[in-house]
Amino acid sequence: MRSITRTPPRVILLFLLPGLVGFVVFLAFPLVMAFAISFTNYSGGPRFRFVGLSNYLRAFSNPDFMNSLGVTARFTLWTVAGQLLLGLAFALLLNKGFRGRGLFRGLFFLPNVLSSIAVGLAFMLLLNPQRGPVNQALAAMGIRPPLWLASRSTALATIIMVAVWQSFGYYMVLFLGGLQSIDAALYEAASIDGAGPIRKFLNVTLPGLTPVTFFAFTIAVINAFKVFDQVYMMTGGQLGGGPAGATDVLVFDIYVNAFTNLRFGYASAESVILLLIVLAVTIAQNRGQRKWVSYDVV
Amino acid sequence: MSIMRRSAAAIMAAALTLAAAPAALAQAAAPAKAPAGAETIILYAWDNEPALLKAVEAFNASQSKIFVSPQILPASEYETKLTTLLAAGTDMDVYAEKRQTDVFSQNDNGFVEPLDSYFARTKADRSMVDAYKDTVIVDGKILGIPYRGGAYFLYYNKKLFKQAGIPTPDTYVKSGQWTWAKYAEVARKIASGDGKVYGALQYVWGQNMVMSSMQQGRRMITRDGKVDIDDTTVAAMKMRKELEEAKAIWSLVDLKVTKTHYSNAFFSGTVGMLPIGEWFPSQLLAARDKGTLKGLDYSDWGITRLPCDTKEYASIGVPTFTCVASASKHKEAAFTFAQWLGGAKGAKVIAENGLYPPIRTPEVKAIFAKVIPDAGSLAYYTEPIKVLPFQFSKYGSMQEQATIKVAEEYFMGKVDDAGLAARLRSAFEGVVSDLK
Numbered sequence: 001m002r003s004i005t006r007t008p009p010r011v012i013l014l015f016l017l018p019g020l021v022g023f024v025v026f027l028a029f030p031l032v033m034a035f036a037i038s039f040t041n042y043s044g045g046p047r048f049r050f051v052g053l054s055n056y057l058r059a060f061s062n063p064d065f066m067n068s069l070g071v072t073a074r075f076t077l078w079t080v081a082g083q084l085l086l087g088l089a090f091a092l093l094l095n096k097g098f099r100g101r102g103l104f105r106g107l108f109f110l111p112n113v114l115s116s117i118a119v120g121l122a123f124m125l126l127l128n129p130q131r132g133p134v135n136q137a138l139a140a141m142g143i144r145p146p147l148w149l150a151s152r153s154t155a156l157a158t159i160i161m162v163a164v165w166q167s168f169g170y171y172m173v174l175f176l177g178g179l180q181s182i183d184a185a186l187y188e189a190a191s192i193d194g195a196g197p198i199r200k201f202l203n204v205t206l207p208g209l210t211p212v213t214f215f216a217f218t219i220a221v222i223n224a225f226k227v228f229d230q231v232y233m234m235t236g237g238q239l240g241g242g243p244a245g246a247t248d249v250l251v252f253d254i255y256v257n258a259f260t261n262l263r264f265g266y267a268s269a270e271s272v273i274l275l276l277i278v279l280a281v282t283i284a285q286n287r288g289q290r291k292w293v294s295y296d297v298v
Numbered sequence: 299m300s301i302m303r304r305s306a307a308a309i310m311a312a313a314l315t316l317a318a319a320p321a322a323l324a325q326a327a328a329p330a331k332a333p334a335g336a337e338t339i340i341l342y343a344w345d346n347e348p349a350l351l352k353a354v355e356a357f358n359a360s361q362s363k364i365f366v367s368p369q370i371l372p373a374s375e376y377e378t379k380l381t382t383l384l385a386a387g388t389d390m391d392v393y394a395e396k397r398q399t400d401v402f403s404q405n406d407n408g409f410v411e412p413l414d415s416y417f418a419r420t421k422a423d424r425s426m427v428d429a430y431k432d433t434v435i436v437d438g439k440i441l442g443i444p445y446r447g448g449a450y451f452l453y454y455n456k457k458l459f460k461q462a463g464i465p466t467p468d469t470y471v472k473s474g475q476w477t478w479a480k481y482a483e484v485a486r487k488i489a490s491g492d493g494k495v496y497g498a499l500q501y502v503w504g505q506n507m508v509m510s511s512m513q514q515g516r517r518m519i520t521r522d523g524k525v526d527i528d529d530t531t532v533a534a535m536k537m538r539k540e541l542e543e544a545k546a547i548w549s550l551v552d553l554k555v556t557k558t559h560y561s562n563a564f565f566s567g568t569v570g571m572l573p574i575g576e577w578f579p580s581q582l583l584a585a586r587d588k589g590t591l592k593g594l595d596y597s598d599w600g601i602t603r604l605p606c607d608t609k610e611y612a613s614i615g616v617p618t619f620t621c622v623a624s625a626s627k628h629k630e631a632a633f634t635f636a637q638w639l640g641g642a643k644g645a646k647v648i649a650e651n652g653l654y655p656p657i658r659t660p661e662v663k664a665i666f667a668k669v670i671p672d673a674g675s676l677a678y679y680t681e682p683i684k685v686l687p688f689q690f691s692k693y694g695s696m697q698e699q700a701t702i703k704v705a706e707e708y709f710m711g712k713v714d715d716a717g718l719a720a721r722l723r724s725a726f727e728g729v730v731s732d733l734k
Contacts, residue, residue: 047407236554237557
């Protein structure tokens, strides 16, 4: 039998090459270019100049950028909480054996594979303040219907609701995997010790899920920072991010500055700031996991 | 080992083929063949501009020295793709400018060929440039040649006026009463008050928040970076807010979040008045031909002047123009086409397709007579008028975003009447400072 160590390096390289080329062309090179462009006033042509840190300084003194940071932070907080809590709740429910369990698992996961654009468009029609079926149903029941996307106070919450609806199925599947990897003997031992359902959940399930929770939390935070599709579709396209900046998330601000205002240098600086924020949060999470993630419970 | 090598080679070949396929598929539809010996020039335009393509066909058919080959991009991605193509140095001789204010950035980057010397050398007709000199002449240089005029008109639904029992707006124009206050009064009378019928619809663009102020010469931000607002700007927004609260006009936020297009709203027969640009008759014509005019017949609409508070009437608008690419290797031919397109012959074709050319010859008026439903509307549509450009400077797109954002803050109650002027000023000063 051949052994792997006898495979020539050039054959290994040949198989690695497509992935490597893709990584360099579509990830590494654009990253380096974005960083470089962030120090210029590039506007899409050859006549640009080095401007040092002025794009970064401008960002932090720009009320629109600071508003975007705040909106993104609020979006991240509520979306991550919603996705993880709902994901865990449905995973616990669907971990029990009952007829049709597989069908329900599939149904709850289904929104995750739908296009965000299509989901955004669908909810935009459903939540039309005057003519949408949701508000018509609420009005028929005597409930005063909210304005959803047409109000500063409910627009962001509406986007959060749609984002959570679309993605919680993915986290449900992650938690299901985690639940099924917890040793059943631990639950038996807990029963012998007289633990009730809540005690078992707190002292066996939750600790057993900490590795999955850490992974889900990290992914959810990164994805939340990158939100764009729903905001673009549901708040007015290129003129969106409203009303009055209520849903103007950071990636949307970057998009407008780059592709509507042709301020590629400034938009690149915003992108680098976003990257650094996400990196800092991820590093903090990674360091923090030593305190609460247990890999030896299962 | 040889099996592995062959498999790897086959996988690589398949991957490369798949990667090349989208590029091949993305090619524009094959144009008609160029006559032998003709100089071929490449025109970039967007896809819902059929009048321009008809004009290209007419130009190609009218002579055999220059052949225009159109490259069509999706309208929704046109600005982004054009920026990328220009930056990449793609073969391009002439292009249509969809977001007109992009010409400032393109000019700063050296992508636009100034056309002053071409007009001087050829002594070609430049009336279409002079008609819109405040727009296409930047720092003394002619940067584009208009092929579509730009002017806002007031389109109205005769049926709704008849149902409401009030005179149509042209009556007020003739008696000199057609001011913005009268417009507001008429909008309230037409509206049902419950959102089923609106007296008017002012679309989501920035200029539609401050039309009356722009008619009086306010630019919001001048080309040299000065904030240019006054009481008329505040009054314009205040009027809109009051009309929205009375459900006399469609709310800005509602239009955006429901993606309601002004044309569909008007075609449904539930909007009494629509101040919008000169291109609208072509949309009405297309709707008639497609059968999508649901709430009104083709004879049920009319055109008149915008309301105006000044003695001398002025509309607002920006023309649509073509630019000659500075990197073009066929600049003379590109200029010849662009000048033809904006001249009398191109104007005829543009008008035949329901669009408003930059010059209105008697021939053009005769063509419009077949499109515009009544003589009075035709007279207003073709009369020579003063047109003031809106937000046409390097601050253009950011100025528009700032106007819309402040308007939303004001309409939603985040800014009150007393604070509106200061908020507008600070927003516009922010725009100027960002582009320093």
